[in-house]
Amino acid sequence: MRKLAILIGLVAAVAACSRAPGGDTLAYDPNEPFNRQAHAFNRELDAAAFGPVARAYGTTVPQDVRHKAANLRDNWRLPGQVIQYGLQGRGTAAAKSTTRFAVNTLLGLGGLLDIAAEMGLPYEETGFDEVFHSWGIPEGGYLELPVGGPGTERDWTGYAFDQLLDPTWYVLPVAASNALLALGGLDIVNDRYELDPVVEALLHESADSYSAQRIAYLQNKQARLAGGTDIDELEDIYADQ
């Protein structure tokens, strides 16, 4: 019953996601004062702990082991993905995720090995952020959370749905769920390591690291949801010259 109440609260949150006036999402930043405070905190956290831990993990743990950990975590996201693709009306993608999950769980030692990728079924990310996007719900304001990092109002609501509607939490024994949580943490640390030069440039070598991260996040997200750069959004740099 409590979960139902949380879900209803989240539905109300996503329904409240606002649309940028005039469609100019880069100029629209209703949560800026809060975001900038969170950003200052996150930047210090990254410099003092997250960055150094990620570099230590990346340089001490061999790539092969790091990739196996990521494979395992990704594999157990697939049951949730099947629901997410279903809600987007993407039957083929849901079927691919199902096949991928069966192949890697049964033949790939529970997902440690990514055999499905070699069969032409690579891992593709999705989530409730994409579900809401496909339903036409606007992304809302940019929202940077302390520890959580960058996102939009729609992304953070989607993230909560990802967790609540992940069937593995309800089916797997507690020990396995905890192991997946730990692997999820390592996955984030590994991403931070693999993107180290980009993150360093954005967070620690920018004149205004808040706007650098915000623009990079929002544009990257829009391109991912649209399946590439939108040709109609290109700037005409000769327009005022």
Added chain:
Amino acid sequence: MPISDTISDRATGKGRAAPSPSVPRRSFLLGLAALGLAVTLGRPASAASTAQAEALVGKLSGELTQIVNSGRGEGQVYAGFESLLARYADMPAVSASVLGPPWRGATQAQKQAFVAAFQHYLSRRYGKQFREYRNARIEITGARDGGKAGVLVTTRVVRPGQESIAVDWQISDRSGSTRVVNLIIEGVSMLASERAQVGAMLEAQRGSIDGLIAQLRATG
């Protein structure tokens, strides 16, 4: 905003007016022929220029991979990137677009100094990322015509053992020669990102363009 300007231009279809009925028939036909010629010449991006844009990116990415894999020192690699920018990008137009309204108030000397300093800054800021692409190869995946904005040539930087990266090159011939006007890495536009960064630097320099130029030049 530049994007909405482009859209409103397209919507109003400004330019070409219909010939008035009082014009004599012969000159009307002549005018029509001239108009046809103007349409052919003035078309911002024809099929030919899509091919030209692709050829430019092919040449440019060949040089880029060569510099990255040359095994030369950091300073020489950055100098190589700077020369690449100068030869393949329309740096004065990119600089004007990034600096925005202050560009119009700048003196000729300041404009020249800004272009050089911004080129230095860009080669370091993006050079650090490109230096990571050692042993990578750049594959052209397509080219799309974006009308007045130019042609978008899409490429993938394929790195052994790591995820590939989508790098798109926006190419325009509006300056008279085919040049790069923007770089879009995984959907993130260099113009949009650097406009915000340069704006923040100018604010920190209390609006002084000379201060901004010195700061850009000092980028290590």
